Amino acid sequence: MGLTGIQIFKLLPKTNCKECGVPTCLAFAMNLAAGKAELASCPYVSEETKAQLSEASAPPIRPLAIGSGENVLKIGGETVQFRHEKTFVNKPGFAILVSDAMPEAEIENRLKRFNGLRYDRVGLTLRPELIAIKNESGDPVKFEALVKKVKSETDAAMILMSEKIEALTAGVKASSDRVPLIYSVNEGNLETLAGLALEYKCPLTVKADNLEALSGLAEKLMAAGLKDLVLDPGYRTLRRAFEDQILIRRAALLHQNRSLGFPTITFPCEMTNDPMKEALIAATFVAKYAGIIVLSDFRGETLFPLLVERLNIYTDPQRPMMMQEGIYPIGNPGEDSPILVTVNFSLTYFIVSGEIEASRVSCWLLVMDTEGLSVLTAWAAGKFVGDAIGTFIKKSGIADKVKHRQVVIPGAVAVISGDLEEELGPDWKVQIGPREAAHLPAFLKMGN
C-alpha cells in the first residue's frame, strides 16, 4: 500500500508548471505521498493516472458508515494490528438483537434498554449504536413493520437480517434514509442483493464459511461496483472466530488484500446461551478486531463493562485522557465544604472523585489543567507548583462558593505548600492531604 513520492512522481506530467501551489512536480509528489496534498490540485493528471493513484492510496481497510443523523456509526479505517503502533480509530458498534418472532413486550423492553442505557464518562456519552432486526418469522410484512417501529422509536443504526430477499427489500425500502446494513450475501443471492444495495446505497454484509470463499464473494461484489462491504467469517466457535478476525486484519494490512480490506461483523449472540459468557466473547472482539458486535440482549451489567473496555482500547495511546479544567462538585457541596485541588489527568480525576464519593463527604474538587499529566509528573514538569496552582485557584471562582479559605493539596506534593500559601495570600490556609487517594475517605471523615 501507499506509493512512495518517487513512484507518484513518475506518473505526473513533470512540467513543473506550479499550478498545484508548489514549485515542482516532485515536491507535489512528495506532499501527496505524505498525505499533505490532494491529487485534485494538479489539473493535468490523466484519468488513468487518477484511477491508479486513488487505488494505491485508498486505506487498507475501507472506512464506512451505517446509520444517519447524530448516531452514525463509522467502522473500518484501521491501519494497525496493535494499538501502540498508532491508534485504533473507529470503535466497534454494539448491537442489540430484536426479532419479528419475539413477543411485543420483549421488543418494547429491548428498545427501552437501547434508548435508556447511556453513561457519562470523561465528558463523553457511552452508548450502544445498533439494533439488529431479525426476520425469524419469515414474513416480510412483519419484518417491515418491525423495521418501521425501530426506525421511528429509536435513532439506531440498523442491521437488517433475513434469508428472504423479499423481506430485505421491504426492510431496505422502509429505512434506506437511515442507511441500514443489509445481512447477508451468499453465493445464491449475490446478484439480487448487490442490486438492492447499489440501488439504495446501503452497505452490504458478505458471509462465507472460510476466508477464501469470503474473499471470493467480496471480489465479485467489488467487480459489480459495490464499495461498502462488511465481512462475516462464518465460524461461531471462539477459537476459530478469533483466528479469522486476526487473519482478516493481517491480510488487509500485510498483504494489501483488497477483497478482505473491510470491517467485520461478529455474533457473540450465536456463540453461547450464557449472557455472561457472551459478554466475555464480545470483550475479546472489542480488542481483536470487530467492526460490529451483535449481542443477544444487553443490560447495564453486561453493556457497561464492554463500553468502558471499548473506550479504553480505542483511546489514543499517545495522548493521555484529560478532564476540562474547572470546579467539580462531588456530592452536594455547600459553603462549608472542603476544597481539594488535583490535576486533569482523567485517571487521577476518576480515582480521586471515586474516593471522595466513597467518603460520602461532599467536596469541591478543583481540577487544574496540567496537560493530562499526573500529580507527580506535572509537579516535576513545573506545571503543578505553588504559583501556578495559586493563580488557578484565584481565577477559578471557588472563593464565591465557600465561606472558608482552606484548600487541600495532594500529599505527594507537600513541598509546594509554602509557595502556594504565598501566592494565595494570608487569607488562605493550605492543608496537606494523603499521599494515596485510597486514604482520602479516612482523611475526609476525620472532619475536615
Place this chain on the structure above:
Amino acid sequence: MPFEIPRITYTGTIKKVTLGKGPKAVTIGGETSYPLYLFEGEMPHPPRIAMEVYDAPPEDWPETVLEPFRDVVHDPVAWAKKCIEPFGAELIALQLVSTDPNGLNRTAEEAAETAKKVAASIDVPLIIWGSGNADKDGDVLRKVAEVCDGMNLIIGPIVEGNYKQVGAGAIGYGHTVIASSPIDINLAKQLNILLGNLGIPDSRIIVDPTTGGLGYGIEYTYSVMERDRMAALTQQDERLQFPIICNMAKEVWKTKEAKASDEEAPDLGNPQKRGVLMEAVTAVILLLAGADILVMRHPEAIQLVREMISDFMAK
C-alpha cells in the same frame, strides 16, 4: 487470487517457569506466538488463575465478593483451603495487606509466620504479595523467604528499590521472584537484567507489568504487555522473555463501579453480575495481552474465565 494466510515470523520463545513443587506444581510460559494465536504457534502451558487470600479481614470489599468468603476471612489458612476446595484454585496468592505501614503495619515476623502457616497447609503453589510499599516489602519479603526456606514460594513485588534485599534471600532459600515495574517496558527489562546479575536463574523469574483496572488505566497495561510480547517473540529481546503475572483483582474491586449498589447506580444493572463481569472482562483483556497468571477474586468470574481459556484452547 487464492487466499494465502498472512504469517509473521517469530524468533523467540517465552521461558518456562515451574511454580511450587510436588504433584500440584504448575508450569507456565513456553509460548512461541502471540498470546492465544494458536493457529501459528504453541501455548504448551495455558494461562492459570491464582485465587486471592488476604492476611487480614478485608475492609473495603463490596458485599457481592465478600459473601463467598465470609466464613473464612479471619483465617488465611481456612480461606486458602476454601479456595482450593470447593473453588478449585490451582494457585493461591496471599496478599500481605496487613503489613502496609499506612494500615495495620504488622511486622515482617508476623507476616512470615502467616505465610508459613498457609504454605504448610496447602499443596498448590503459593504466591506471596507484599503491600506495595517498597521499603516495608524489602523487610517483609526477605523475612518470608527465610522463614519459608525450601517451600518454593513465588515472592513479590520486587522493585528496583528492594531487589537486592529480597533477591538474595530468594536465591538462597529456593523461591521464585516477581519482578515488578511501573507500566514501562524499559524499566521492566532493566530490572530483569539486574535480577540476572544478582544470580537469579531465568527459571525463577516472572514479571509483573503493573495492572490498571477496567476504566482506570487498563489500556496502559494492555499496550505495555503487547509491546513486551512483541519484543520477546519477534525481536529476540531475551531479557523480556519471561512469563507475566497480573495482580488484577484488587484494581477491579476498588473501583466505584464494581462496588456501587443497586440504589447508587440503577443504570449499571445487577450489582453482583456487574462486579463479576468487570473482573472477568479485565481478565480477558489481560489474557489477550499476554498474561500467564491472573490473580482473581470472585469464584464466578474465575469460572467464566476458565471456560474462556478452555474455549481458546479447544481444537
